[in-house]
Amino acid sequence: MLKETKSSGKIKIDPSLSNKYKGTTLFKDKFDWAVNHIKDRDIEKEIMEALKKERITKP
Amino acid sequence: MIENKYDIIVSEDWLVYEFTSIGPKGLIPKVVIYQHLEGKLYNLAFGDKDGTTGNLDDLVISDNKDTEIVLATVASTIFDFFENYHGTIVLAKGSTKSRTRLYRRHLAHLLEIIEQDFILLGELNGEVERFQKNKDYTSFLIRKA
Numbered sequence: 280m281l282k283e284t285k286s287s288g289k290i291k292i293d294p295s296l297s298n299k300y301k302g303t304t305l306f307k308d309k310f311d312w313a314v315n316h317i318k319d320r321d322i323e324k325e326i327m328e329a330l331k332k333e334r335i336t337k338p
Numbered sequence: 339m340i341e342n343k344y345d346i347i348v349s350e351d352w353l354v355y356e357f358t359s360i361g362p363k364g365l366i367p368k369v370v371i372y373q374h375l376e377g378k379l380y381n382l383a384f385g386d387k388d389g390t391t392g393n394l395d396d397l398v399i400s401d402n403k404d405t406e407i408v409l410a411t412v413a414s415t416i417f418d419f420f421e422n423y424h425g426t427i428v429l430a431k432g433s434t435k436s437r438t439r440l441y442r443r444h445l446a447h448l449l450e451i452i453e454q455d456f457i458l459l460g461e462l463n464g465e466v467e468r469f470q471k472n473k474d475y476t477s478f479l480i481r482k483a
Contacts, residue, residue, distance in 0.1 A: 289345070290347070290348055291345070291347045292348055292350055293348065293350075294350050296348065296349035296354050297349040297353075297354065299354070305373070305394050306373075306394060306396050306433075309381065309396060309433060310383065313373070313381035313429055313431075314375060316429070317376065317429065322379055322427060323377075323427065325466040326459060326479060328466075329459055329467045330468065332467070333467070
């Protein structure tokens, strides 16, 4: 199926792609890094605080 | 809209994207995947697919002289991902320091387009801040504006 998206124009949906990599962790090193990187952190809160700080310090 | 990019195929769940780099080294299949971490957080991973074995590699330097088009194509998947996963946050980082710097330069280049729809943040020394050009961030966070 060909879909027109707002962002990137035409993109083709391939139903077989969902199952192609099912059950495997792709780019495992990167994934493990990401899991470890966010561990015990509240990223959403950190983003909110960064945006709040930007509003306060922006001239 | 990002104009100069490769055609993409995407999985039905909008988490896996594939496209083909075209250059002097031939046709190199690329894979972009959004991996769920926890809650609203997803990790963006991207690399080459070995045409023979099908193995994925995010460390290989394919040198197909089309870095800008490849990174623009990856950036375009961010738009598609967020169209389908509202309220999420994407974490991104290069597989090496030099690659993270390369991504930072291209994000800076695309900043105007990206910031029309998204909030881009950089992480430096464990601190998250609104993305600024010329700062050597170690990772990036993206969410819908």
